[in-house]
Amino acid sequence: MTLELVTAGESHGPALVAIVSGLPAGLVLDRAAIDEDLRRRQQGYGRSPRQRIETDEVEALAGLRHGRTLGSPLALLVRNRDHENWAWGMSPWPPEGEPTGKGKEPVTLPRPGHADLAGALKYGLADVRDALERASARHTAAVVAAGAVAKALVREIAIEVAGSALGDDLEARVDTARAERDTIGGVVEVRARGVLPGLGSYASRDERLDARLAAALMGIQAVKGVEIGAGFELARLRGSEAHDEIHRDDRGLYRETNRAGGIEAGVSNGEEIVVRAAMKPLPTLMRPLQSVDLETGQPGEALVERSDTAAVEALAVVAEAAVAFELARAAREKFGGDALADFVAAHNAYRERIDWRPR
Numbered sequence: 067m068t069l070e071l072v073t074a075g076e077s078h079g080p081a082l083v084a085i086v087s088g089l090p091a092g093l094v095l096d097r098a099a100i101d102e103d104l105r106r107r108q109q110g111y112g113r114s115p116r117q118r119i120e121t122d123e124v125e126a127l128a129g130l131r132h133g134r135t136l137g138s139p140l141a142l143l144v145r146n147r148d149h150e151n152w153a154w155g156m157s158p159w160p161p162e163g164e165p166t167g168k169g170k171e172p173v174t175l176p177r178p179g180h181a182d183l184a185g186a187l188k189y190g191l192a193d194v195r196d197a198l199e200r201a202s203a204r205h206t207a208a209v210v211a212a213g214a215v216a217k218a219l220v221r222e223i224a225i226e227v228a229g230s231a232l233g234d235d236l237e238a239r240v241d242t243a244r245a246e247r248d249t250i251g252g253v254v255e256v257r258a259r260g261v262l263p264g265l266g267s268y269a270s271r272d273e274r275l276d277a278r279l280a281a282a283l284m285g286i287q288a289v290k291g292v293e294i295g296a297g298f299e300l301a302r303l304r305g306s307e308a309h310d311e312i313h314r315d316d317r318g319l320y321r322e323t324n325r326a327g328g329i330e331a332g333v334s335n336g337e338e339i340v341v342r343a344a345m346k347p348l349p350t351l352m353r354p355l356q357s358v359d360l361e362t363g364q365p366g367e368a369l370v371e372r373s374d375t376a377a378v379e380a381l382a383v384v385a386e387a388a389v390a391f392e393l394a395r396a397a398r399e400k401f402g403g404d405a406l407a408d409f410v411a412a413h414n415a416y417r418e419r420i421d422w423r424p425r
């Protein structure tokens with residue numbers, strides 16, 4: 067049994083849904099902690115006014131009783147409060163009455179860098195909205211809700227996961243880009259402390275923890291590069307400079323450096339896990355790029371829609387959630403446990419067997 071996450075939901079549809087299966091029974095979830103992560107995702111310098119009209123809140127539909135998981139699939143829901151402005155345009159069922167509100171005109175001018183053209187070609191769409199509504203990063207709210215649950219699970223085995231945006235001139239870059247009606251990207255880092263050696267495996271490529279974390283991060287919109295530890299920098303170093311020497315003192319084995327980012331051969335090695343993701347500049351531009359109208363074949367300017375100037379700090383929260391979920395999944399595979407007490411007991415017995423004392 068492993069943890070699985072399925073999300074559903076369009077950007078301006080009625081709601082986002084996250085279904086998490088494989089959670090041990092008996093895990094206490096704190097609604098305020100999930101809402102706090104949803105709030106963090108909506109914050110950050112450079113977000114659009116949408117984040118001010120909506121305050122995301124989680125609702126639980128299944129798998130939870132009195133704040134405790136039942137071991138059955140957990141279904142979480144986050145409503146799109148903005149849906150009321152799109153009730154006709156994004157009605158799941160054929161809408162009744164005259165077209166009204168947002169989304170009633172078809173989108174025919176694809177934005178370079180977004181899902182618009184590839185989605186329209188792939189599915190033969192007359193209205194690009196059918197592609198962009200799901201491709202939009204709005205559903206990362208569901209990922210963040212599931213990530214908050216994963217963080218609660220791994221906290222039971224003393225793992226803490228934290229994401230942050232790198233670079234201290236972010237606000238200045240956002241201000242300049244916004245003034246020029248442009249967008250920016252950036253780099254985020256996620257660190258996980260307390261991970262025992264032994265999560266993931268070199269036995270098969272899809273079991274490698276580095277591969278799984280990279281896929282989890284690449285699975286987030288706008289992420290175009292992933293590094294584990296010193297990452298690309300390692301390519302420029304000699305072996306003697308790159309690898310982390312192994313030492314021993316009275317508390318056990320340790321490293322003085324962590325250029326491997328806590329993973330060797332696809333397996334956690336007990337050091338802090340350090341991963342970074344590079345985000346491209348957001349594709350919706352207030353001064354749009356050149357495009358072609360898919361209906362008329364004529365040149366035109368790409369779609370302009372309310373949009374963020376930057377979402378790097380939001381990505382840090384989403385990346386934290388994605389990494390936490392993948393670590394929780396790897397831990398669930400290693401330690402089993404359909405009941406939380408068994409999961410924690412297996413973890414503690416393993417830690418004793420390898421005689422590992424976290425520093």
Ligand SMILES: Cc1cc2nc3c(=O)[nH]c(=O)nc-3n(C[C@H](O)[C@H](O)[C@H](O)COP(=O)(O)O)c2cc1C
Binds near residue numbers: 114203289348349
């Ligand atoms: C948290 C977050 C917020 C985003 N907000 C926007 C946005 O407001 N406008 C936009 O054009 N793209 C935004 N994006 C990026 C697009 O969703 C993404 O570029 C698009 O779906 C195409 O996918 P790709 O960049 O992975 O190729 C955001 C991405 C993330 C992770």
